[in-house]
Amino acid sequence: MLKRIGRTRLVQAALGYGMASYLRLLRASTRFILDPPDLYDDVDKDKPFIAALWHGQHLMLPFMIRDVDDCTCLISKHGTAEINARAVRHLGIGVLRGSGASKGSQRKKGGAKALRLMLDALAAGQIRPCTVVSSRRIDFDSWDHASLGLPFGRGVIALGDAIRVAPDASPEAMEEARRAVENGLDRLHERAYALIGSVDPGGMGGGRR
Numbered sequence: 001m002l003k004r005i006g007r008t009r010l011v012q013a014a015l016g017y018g019m020a021s022y023l024r025l026l027r028a029s030t031r032f033i034l035d036p037p038d039l040y041d042d043v044d045k046d047k048p049f050i051a052a053l054w055h056g057q058h059l060m061l062p063f064m065i066r067d068v069d070d071c072t073c074l075i076s077k078h079g080t081a082e083i084n085a086r087a088v089r090h091l092g093i094g095v096l097r098g099s100g101a102s103k104g105s106q107r108k109k110g111g112a113k114a115l116r117l118m119l120d121a122l123a124a125g126q127i128r129p130c131t132v133v134s135s136r137r138i139d140f141d142s143w144d145h146a147s148l149g150l151p152f153g154r155g156v157i158a159l160g161d162a163i164r165v166a167p168d169a170s171p172e173a174m175e176e177a178r179r180a181v182e183n184g185l186d187r188l189h190e191r192a193y194a195l196i197g198s199v200d201p202g203g204m205g206g207g208r209r
Contacts, residue, residue: 007082016086023091027063029151030134035158035192040066046162049126052181054189056144056202058084060132062091064157072096127177129160129184135196145202158192160184 036042047069053061065071072094075085085095136153140146149155163184165177189200 012082013086015083017090019083019087020090023059023062023087026134026149026151030063030149030153030155032063032132032155032157033195035156035195039157039159042159043069046126046128049128049162051130052127052185053130054144054185054202056140056142056146057131057133059146059148060134061130062088062093063132063155064130064159065091065093067092070094074098127163127165127181129163129181129188131158131185131188131192132156133158133189133192133196133198133200135198139201147201154196156192156195158188160188 034040051061051064051071061073073088074096075081075088077097081097085097089095132155133147134149134153134155136150138148138150140148161184163177163180166173169177189202193200
């Protein structure tokens with residue numbers, strides 16, 4: 001019964017608005033530093049690009065996005081993800097719905113269509129690892145080791161080195177790029193958490209995705 005209630009549009013709308021309001025409070029009450037310090041000069045120079053992040057960081061990523069940034073976020077078509085989609089729309093962020101799926105159900109999940117839309121919007125073939133971490137946070141015991149910041153903490157907004165993928169990249173080159181993104185995200189998280197005197201809760205074999 002609770003699951004059915006959670007899927008109703010009225011409840012999803014209320015929860016999405018509440019999440020957006022909490023994220024605004026969190027942004028206003030957190031002292032963020034940038035890594036590197038000229039991060040947004042780098043962002044402006046390299047736009048447009050795909051910002052890659054570990055799934056568990058999706059609740060914190062909006063803090064990286066400025067009002068001047070034209071940003072679109074890929075969000076799952078899963079029912080509970082509708083709350084996230086509504087929240088980011090309240091924060092002025094565009095939304096593409098779609099996700100990966102097991103064999104035979106990719107069309108239903110919309111992952112292939114979403115990927116095509118992302119590629120159509122990105123001609124440069126460039127990816128940047130990114131993360132936003134907080135000293136005061138809740139680390140959920142979930143499959144993706146999700147984290148949600150708490151007010152009045154210190155935070156780090158971090159951007160990794162660009163990883164370029166040619167439009168005609170071979171399967172081998174794509175796999176090499178995938179590993180580069182994964183390794184870049186691991187290094188970025190380790191450095192960002194070290195800057196706030198903490199340890200990545202999904203690192204050290206923790207199974208972050």
